[in-house]
Amino acid sequence: MKVRVFTADSMQNAIAQAKSALGRDAIILHTRKFRKGGLWGFFSKEEVEVTAAVDTSIATIPPQKAEPCVEEVAVQSELASMRSLLEKVISKIPQGSEHSSVLDLLMNNDIDIQIAEQIINDLPMDYTNFDVESPELKQLLITQIQTCFKSVEGIKIPEQGRKIAAFFGPTGVGKTTTIAKLAAKFAIQEGYQIALITADTYRISAVEQLKTYSDIMGIPIHVVYAADELKAVLDSNQDKQLILIDTAGRSPHNDEQLDELTKLLHIDDAIEKYLVLSATTKYKDALDIVKKFSICMPHKVIFTKIDETRNIGTIVNLLYQFPISLSYVTNGQNVPDDIELVDINRLTPLILRDL
Ligand SMILES: Nc1nc2c(ncn2[C@@H]2O[C@H](COP(=O)(O)OP(=O)(O)OP(=O)(O)O)[C@@H](O)[C@H]2O)c(=O)[nH]1
Numbered sequence: 001m002k003v004r005v006f007t008a009d010s011m012q013n014a015i016a017q018a019k020s021a022l023g024r025d026a027i028i029l030h031t032r033k034f035r036k037g038g039l040w041g042f043f044s045k046e047e048v049e050v051t052a053a054v055d056t057s058i059a060t061i062p063p064q065k066a067e068p069c070v071e072e073v074a075v076q077s078e079l080a081s082m083r084s085l086l087e088k089v090i091s092k093i094p095q096g097s098e099h100s101s102v103l104d105l106l107m108n109n110d111i112d113i114q115i116a117e118q119i120i121n122d123l124p125m126d127y128t129n130f131d132v133e134s135p136e137l138k139q140l141l142i143t144q145i146q147t148c149f150k151s152v153e154g155i156k157i158p159e160q161g162r163k164i165a166a167f168f169g170p171t172g173v174g175k176t177t178t179i180a181k182l183a184a185k186f187a188i189q190e191g192y193q194i195a196l197i198t199a200d201t202y203r204i205s206a207v208e209q210l211k212t213y214s215d216i217m218g219i220p221i222h223v224v225y226a227a228d229e230l231k232a233v234l235d236s237n238q239d240k241q242l243i244l245i246d247t248a249g250r251s252p253h254n255d256e257q258l259d260e261l262t263k264l265l266h267i268d269d270a271i272e273k274y275l276v277l278s279a280t281t282k283y284k285d286a287l288d289i290v291k292k293f294s295i296c297m298p299h300k301v302i303f304t305k306i307d308e309t310r311n312i313g314t315i316v317n318l319l320y321q322f323p324i325s326l327s328y329v330t331n332g333q334n335v336p337d338d339i340e341l342v343d344i345n346r347l348t349p350l351i352l353r354d355l
């Protein structure tokens, strides 16, 4: 530190001298006034003394510039690439807290982030005018989501001839129970002539399960072990107005089983094919299932177990990606009551249950 004393006839001048000698960074350590000259105090004049200092260490010692070690260089480059990645991600996120709140609402209802973004982008009007929790915003989102529901059609029995419907999908999703519900609806409630066929000879109790329902309802049931047997049973049931075919649950990752199922379902072009999916399935798994079972060329999809899940965003996620035709949803284990034709106006509010 460099310290110097300056005297002048005024404080202002003394400080000016200090700043000009030591620079703008000079600091005033001490000031005092004293009288100079004269005799016994007569004819003396008042002077000002300023003690000022400047920290020379800052200016004189050059900053240490150590060579970075290899590890530091690696960390710095990692940080730089993370920063650039973050900047890219942030630049893609549309700004505004309303956007992220609406995005959160959709994602809390199990809607995939990319699909949620698409839903928001496609909104026909400025949603930022609405409160995030308002019924108006909920209605706006529901109306937008409804645009992905392309078509809904249940089993339509023709006036002449017959309808053959086969049900397939992963294990345990509710295929057999759904068939029992539909059999009761068409045979008992609507009085059609129907027959049941089960090709599920894989599980010991599978045939018994459907047979129990057919016995109660007084509907004939046939068991088939191979595709050509199915053909024969279909041929011998020309008098029926509706034939419902049950199949064994299959893993979407077992290609051999899927090939076998495809052969069975294509034994007769008239077979209408229903893919049965549980609404409780995780979206990524449901995506795999739809992709893998598409080899069987499903005409329509049935979603089961919507009573077992709070969020049925999986349905929206799938419909946004595949032009699937919907048919029924099931909402419980009770035969025959817990099934209904998809009603878009009743289903879509459930999708945003957590709003
Ligand atoms: N909560 C609920 N349970 C259901 C529903 N539909 C079926 N279940 C139940 O799901 C379980 C499996 O039903 P199944 O009809 O045997 O299923 P599946 O697809 O035929 O099974 P596999 O033939 O073994 O592949 C049973 O306990 C049914 O009662 C539904 O809509 N809601």
Ligand SMILES: [Mg+2]
Residues within 6 Å of the ligand: 175, 176, 177, 200, 206, 246, 247, 248, 249
């Ligand atoms: Mg079954």
